[in-house]
Amino acid sequence: MTSSRTLTMARAGREAVMWEMEQDPRVFMLGEDVYKFGGVFGTADGLGEMFGADRILDTPISETGFIGLATGAAIAGMRPIVELAFIDFIGVCYNAIVNLAAKHHYLSNGQVKVPMVLMLGSGGGYNNGGQHSQALHACLAHMPGMKVVAPSNAYDAKGFMHAAIRSDDFVVYIGHKKLSGVGFFGKPIPGTMSEIPSEPYTLPFGEAKVVREGIDATIVAISWTVHQALDAAEKLAHEGIDVEVIDPRTLVPLDRESILKSVAKTGHLIVADEDYQSYGFTAEVIASVAELDPTVLKSAPVRVANPDVTIPYSRPMEQHILPTSQRIQEAVRRVLSK
Amino acid sequence: MKVTIPNDQWDEGKEGVIVTWIYGDGAEVEVGDVICELMVEKIQSDFVAPASGVLRILVEADSTVEPGDHVADIE
Amino acid sequence: MLASRHMDDRIMELYYRDKTPVFDIAAGLIPGEIHSSHGQEACAVGTVSALTGDDWITATHRPHHTAVARGLEIKQILCEIMGKANGLSGGKGGHMHLYSAKHNFSSSGIIAEGMGPAAGMALACRMQGNPGVGVCFLGEAAVNQGAFHEVMNMAGVYKLPFVCVVEDNNWGVSVAKSASTAVARNSDRAAAYNALGLYVDTNDPEDIHAAMSKALRHTRSGSGPVILELKTYRLQGHMLGDPQHYVPDEEKAAFRDCTLDYRAKLEAEGVLTASEADELQARVKAEVDEAVEFAIASPLPDAENALSGNFVDEITGRANI
Numbered sequence: 050m051t052s053s054r055t056l057t058m059a060r061a062g063r064e065a066v067m068w069e070m071e072q073d074p075r076v077f078m079l080g081e082d083v084y085k086f087g088g089v090f091g092t093a094d095g096l097g098e099m100f101g102a103d104r105i106l107d108t109p110i111s112e113t114g115f116i117g118l119a120t121g122a123a124i125a126g127m128r129p130i131v132e133l134a135f136i137d138f139i140g141v142c143y144n145a146i147v148n149l150a151a152k153h154h155y156l157s158n159g160q161v162k163v164p165m166v167l168m169l170g171s172g173g174g175y176n177n178g179g180q181h182s183q184a185l186h187a188c189l190a191h192m193p194g195m196k197v198v199a200p201s202n203a204y205d206a207k208g209f210m211h212a213a214i215r216s217d218d219f220v221v222y223i224g225h226k227k228l229s230g231v232g233f234f235g236k237p238i239p240g241t242m243s244e245i246p247s248e249p250y251t252l253p254f255g256e257a258k259v260v261r262e263g264i265d266a267t268i269v270a271i272s273w274t275v276h277q278a279l280d281a282a283e284k285l286a287h288e289g290i291d292v293e294v295i296d297p298r299t300l301v302p303l304d305r306e307s308i309l310k311s312v313a314k315t316g317h318l319i320v321a322d323e324d325y326q327s328y329g330f331t332a333e334v335i336a337s338v339a340e341l342d343p344t345v346l347k348s349a350p351v352r353v354a355n356p357d358v359t360i361p362y363s364r365p366m367e368q369h370i371l372p373t374s375q376r377i378q379e380a381v382r383r384v385l386s387k
Numbered sequence: 388m389k390v391t392i393p394n395d396q397w398d399e400g401k402e403g404v405i406v407t408w409i410y411g412d413g414a415e416v417e418v419g420d421v422i423c424e425l426m427v428e429k430i431q432s433d434f435v436a437p438a439s440g441v442l443r444i445l446v447e448a449d450s451t452v453e454p455g456d457h458v459a460d461i462e
Numbered sequence: 463m464l465a466s467r468h469m470d471d472r473i474m475e476l477y478y479r480d481k482t483p484v485f486d487i488a489a490g491l492i493p494g495e496i497h498s499s500h501g502q503e504a505c506a507v508g509t510v511s512a513l514t515g516d517d518w519i520t521a522t523h524r525p526h527h528t529a530v531a532r533g534l535e536i537k538q539i540l541c542e543i544m545g546k547a548n549g550l551s552g553g554k555g556g557h558m559h560l561y562s563a564k565h566n567f568s569s570s571g572i573i574a575e576g577m578g579p580a581a582g583m584a585l586a587c588r589m590q591g592n593p594g595v596g597v598c599f600l601g602e603a604a605v606n607q608g609a610f611h612e613v614m615n616m617a618g619v620y621k622l623p624f625v626c627v628v629e630d631n632n633w634g635v636s637v638a639k640s641a642s643t644a645v646a647r648n649s650d651r652a653a654a655y656n657a658l659g660l661y662v663d664t665n666d667p668e669d670i671h672a673a674m675s676k677a678l679r680h681t682r683s684g685s686g687p688v689i690l691e692l693k694t695y696r697l698q699g700h701m702l703g704d705p706q707h708y709v710p711d712e713e714k715a716a717f718r719d720c721t722l723d724y725r726a727k728l729e730a731e732g733v734l735t736a737s738e739a740d741e742l743q744a745r746v747k748a749e750v751d752e753a754v755e756f757a758i759a760s761p762l763p764d765a766e767n768a769l770s771g772n773f774v775d776e777i778t779g780r781a782n783i
Contacts, residue, residue: 053410053411053414054409054410054414055407055408055409055410055411056409057407057424060409077589091431095433103589108616109612109615109616109619111612111613111615111616112612113578113608113609113612114577114578114581114609114612114613114615114616115578115612115616116578117575117577117578117579117581117582117609117613118578118579118581118582118585118613118616119578119582120578120579120582121518121520121578121579121580121581121582121583121584121585121586121596122582122583122585122586122589123582124568124579124582124583125518125566125582125583125586125587125590126586126590127585127586127589127590129582144572144575145575145578145609148570148572148575149570149572149575149578149579153561153568154771154772154773154774155554155771155772156551156554156555156559156561157550157551157554157555157559157561157563157568158550158551158552158554158555158561158771159771159774160550160551160561160562160563161561161563161568162774193772194772194773196773216774216775217774217775218773218774218775230407231431232406232424232426232429232430232431233429233431236406236407236449237406237407242407
């Protein structure tokens with residue numbers, strides 16, 4: 050019986066984790082509040098009951114410690130999934146992530162593998178304050194030795210979770226909190242929910258998806274901004290502007306070819322990202338296109354990102370700095386009016 | 388079979404919401420499948436099919452519900 | 463101990479070759495920094511000799527003696543230190559990042575970074591039903607790093623089969639333990655983690671072996687982790703080139719050399735005669751010298767190798783290379 054079910058991203062991701070854990074006794078999850086609480090963002094909901102306290106392992110508040118622990122367990126043949134709740138916390142354990150987990154494979158010349166998944170809850174827009182609302186894509190994508198995936202919908206969430214767990218590499222899996230469909234963020238964004246097959250499936254790292262075909266401009270977006278871009282596209286369509294929206298899904302490896310192909314078609318590039326603007330994903334996309342073939346650009350590319358300020362708490366201020374559909378629309382109109 | 392929100396699902400006087408239906412109207416479900424997500428204040432809970440059969444949705448998502456409400460049928 | 467000492471002696475000699483007259487750290491056969499293990503050999507030999515093939519070791523930025531004690535081939539260690547193609551990691555790691563998967567051995571340059579992985583290896587052993595123990599080597603100053611606290615606590619909570627071996631040479635680069643550490647003995651800190659604390663101050667490999675065996679029995683039985691603190695001596699400074707001016711003369715004068723002390727003990731106990739000891743030393747020296755020549759003669763790696771190795775299924779950055 051293959052009944053179509055419409056799942057939220059959190060549920061779809063969890064389904065993948067559950068399936069892999071059932072199949073492979075080497076897979077286990079660890080992090081704060083995973084066992085009874087099911088993870089702060091529901092990533093482990095129900096798993097504690099299914100697999101027990103030894104495989105859904107509650108840790109003390111020791112991020113450096115347990116990321117190191119997971120790295121060692123991975124080196125010794127297990128396949129751990131670390132639940133790090135908030136992406137903002139990578140500051141606490143950055144060394145363990147970038148100098149430890151990410152470097153062992155290279156420094157050992159392949160003798161040692163680190164088949165580990167690091168799950169991070171990313172993003173703001175719900176007034177959680179400057180230390181709990183960041184989308185630190187660049188800090189992770191910039192450092193060599195880790196694959197980085199940031200799915201925008203449930204179908205991708207499940208496929209990439211299967212792929213991440215099965216990969217022999219260190220994979221950082223960034224789930225946006227507002228896209229997750231976890232109850233306390235209000236009604237799940239419809240665009241994030243998809244019909245999910247109950248069988249497992251994997252998706253390839255390094256392949257972007259054209260989520261909306263168009264001809265007038267290319268918007269490259271990641272994670273939450275994919276939905277902002279799609280909303281902008283719908284609004285712009287009423288004005289006769291037909292934009293193409295590309296979701297790279299994986300920051301590392303990044304599918305630069307597909308992005309170039311799209312800009313070669315449209316001639317105009319807008320990049321959206323919830324991370325801080327400078328030194329980030331938006332710059333990487335623009336630089337890549339310019340390096341590969343600057344002649345495809347008919348106008349100066351535009352970045353729509355969080356400005357380089359700490360994210361404020363008060364609603365009007367926070368909404369003002371986010372890369373919303375409104376800001377993306379304005380960017381497209383500006384670019385095309387020149 | 389009538390599908391109702393159990394009387395002890397949450398405390399009296401509180402309002403719940405059907406956040407989303409996981410299976411669509413007309414879908415085949417099996418007993419034990421999670422068929423929709425309910426929400427009371429900050430707590431989300433899974434609502435599980437009490438029987439197998441074809442799901443007929445009577446109350447749409449985003450509707451507020453109370454314990455005892457008849458929200459669907461399973462034929 | 464002799465092999466390790468002689469290897470380090472040769473490394474010291476080769477390190478300075480071609481770097482002078484104006485010291486250029488990047489020049490010569492052995493570029494970069496070298497943190498030699500002169501004086502601490504007993505710590506490695508005593509502890510590692512009590513381990514089995516199921517156990518896992520993480521070592522520090524001062525890894526030579528631990529690597530040699532674990533059985534890594536001196537040829538391969540030297541090749542790696544000289545950045546040669548047939549080094550342990552094909553030259554990618556260098557002196558601080560010595561890896562040997564078949565020996566369950568790795569070392570790291572970030573202080574206390576070996577704690578988490580060694581505990582994780584211990585956890586993996588337990589999950590796999592394997593009797594292995596995770597052993598992390600640390601210097602006494604590294605104990606003040608946050609990772610030590612976090613991991614010891616987790617090891618205590620989970621009752622992991624985990625031993626932290628603290629090699630106390632009294633100096634964290636230029637700062638004495640008394641100036642950096644709030645307690646006199648790091649093994650006393652075990653109380654904070656419901657761990658067993660053991661202390662050996664003789665720098666004698668047999669005493670150390672006995673203590674390590676006790677530690678292993680304790681932790682393998684499921685009674686929790688152990689901090690094994692070993693008093694030892696750092697004879698050549700933090701790194702080669704460091705004259706240790708900050709060490710008071712009286713302290714320097716009181717430094718002990720475990721290779722001399724242990725030899726004297728063996729001779730006194732009648733285990734070896736003086737000439738047997740000389741012979742042994744000469745034999746080991748010759749083996750190490752041979753390894754040195756082999757390493758010197760070995761080729762450097764292909765420069766292009768730098769670009770691969772991040773991932774098991776390799777994908778290079780298409781736009782930026």
